[in-house]
Amino acid sequence: MAAALQPDRFRFLHIDLNSFFASVEQQIHPEYRGRPLGVVPTMADTTCCIAASYEAKHFGVKTGTRVSDAKKLCPGIILIEGSHTEYAKYSHAVKEAVEQACHVTSIPSIDETVCELIGREQEPPNARKIALEIKQSIYKNVGEAIRCSIGMAPNRYLAKVASDMQKPDGLIGLLPSQLPRAIAHLELRDLPGVGARTEIRLNKKGITTMEQLLALDRNGMHQLWDSVWGDRLYHWLRGIDVGDNGAPPTSDIQKTLGHSHVLAPEFRSTTGAWSVAHKLLHKAAMRLRMEKFHTTTLSFNIRFALTREQVARATKSRRHNSGIEHASWGMEARFAACNDTLTLLEALQGIWKQCPKGPDQQKPFFLAITLHNLIPDDELQQTLFAEPGNRNELSATMDKLNLKYGHTTLHFGGMLPARESAPTRIAFTQIPVQYGVDYM
Structure with missing residues (x-):
């Protein structure tokens, strides 16, 4: 099926909470709002920031930045030892707030929520209306410091991609008729599943840009990844539904x-x-x-x-x-x-x-x-x-x-x-x- 033949509809919304742990701390402590803040697992210079507010990110502090380096980058940074209990409470509160606007399909992580649209909800104006209602519900029922970016797309994989394209407080939609050109400007690392090691492996095979990746046909993508993942990614990047919609593989049996x-x-x-x-x-x-x-x-x-x-x-x-x-x-x-x-x-x-x-x-x-x-x-x-x-x-x-x-x-x-x-x-x-x- 060619992407252009698909109806221009959004099937999935991916809600990504912006700098979630840092935002929760700013919600709990209004005096920290608008100030650079880093969340750490323990108060020690040898540990790393597990979250940074957007004010801290402005100075180059990000997740994984060593605390000693964060202090050099941002001498006025506020450091707070993270509270899993509080973040869990807020995560559950966000889910309840989203449910008031649209049924939650899955929760991939503590700061992400996925909704699958049905029927007329998939029409772009209606999908956008639902996304805005989700934002308003979170603002009203969870807290004004808790912001989110929402990606709208015909499959779950692209919805996650879209949620990262505009932060903070973004709302981006990727329609089939716009694909794949609408994502040609992205970096390879912007794709879920492409980390540092995978990027190096792709570079060694001559793929260094998104344009080069998107130029491959389905057979070329299969050979590049040497697995069915390449076939799936070929379809996902063109907005085509191949069944699992980019959801991570799961097992019904907990093993550890x-x-x-x-x-x-x-x-x-x-x-x-x-x-x-x-x-x-x-x-x-x-x-x-x-x-x-x-x-x-x-x-x-x-x-x-x-x-x-x-x-x-x-x-x-x-x-x-x-x-x-x-x-x-x-x-x-x-x-x-x-x-x-x-x-x-x-x-x-x-x-x-x-x-x-x-x-x-x-x-x-x-x-x-x-x-x-x-x-x-x-x-x-x-x-x-x-x-x-x-x-x-x-x-x-x-x-x-x-x-x-x-x-x-x-x-x-x-x-x-x-x-x-x-x-x-x-x-x-x-x-x-x-x-x-x-x-x-």
Whole structure:
């Protein structure tokens, strides 16, 4: 089907919240509005900004900018430690506000929402009217500091592209009759799915501009990507619907669950790291039960900061996005299916005993705990033997109190030093769920 033969209609709206985390902080703190602001995971010069207000972006500060560099670029920048709980609340509020104007089809991430239009809603004047109503609903029901850019297009992929073409507070539509010339001016990196590595690979194959990419026929696109992705992208860029509309691949079965954390300076020691690891496990175990899963595998990863001298003699080191040179270590434990905290803690203790403790492993700064091979509770095979020590009952009692009063109300002693550390962190691709009084 040729793009020109398609009716000039918009099928999808992609709502992208502008500098969402920074905007939420400016909504909560009116005194910060109009001022450069950066959101950080923890107050340390070695970490990176996870969001920047448009006032800070004017000075060159952006997501991923190291805090020490942000201070140099913008000496007056306001730094705020991010609150996942607040961002989750506002994300849910945005969804409710959008629903008042148009049904929400999906939520790809904490700062994105997608609506699929039907019938006469797809007609350009009606689609634009709905988009403006969405903006007004967010402004009225969520907050005047919360702005969004909306992309309108015949498929979901192009709607996301359009949402990035005008910021902040933009509204861009890409009609089939305008394609692909309407996107010929974009950079290759403006396309979802084209990151730094992909761009390098395309450049090596002679594709350095969007014009060159769009000049390829379908066979050329297939050969360029060496997969069906090239065929799909050929159609998406011309506004053609190929079924999945650019939605990311999903699985109906959740495979992993876990938490990671960059340690605050006061916890960058063996004892500090253990207490934080204990808390990460406490949260993961509680989520495992809330989401009605059992697990058979626990993996633990830890990264150690290295000095320049240690880096010079190390056979292998890596650089964290905060700029910290580090060495890493990890291990996995397997066990019979369980979901109680005590059994999982024993598995973590077994791994911890194997953790290297040499001169290059004295300054841990990052931890990750992941539960793998998740088994839905209703698919679990029952054992003939009773569960020892009433561990499930103990976990159920802990959950009951923690749901009512907060997830750190009742816990094992090992996490006490880190009870207030390792709060729920910001995840762009997953909106946290509220369990009891907390978001996790």
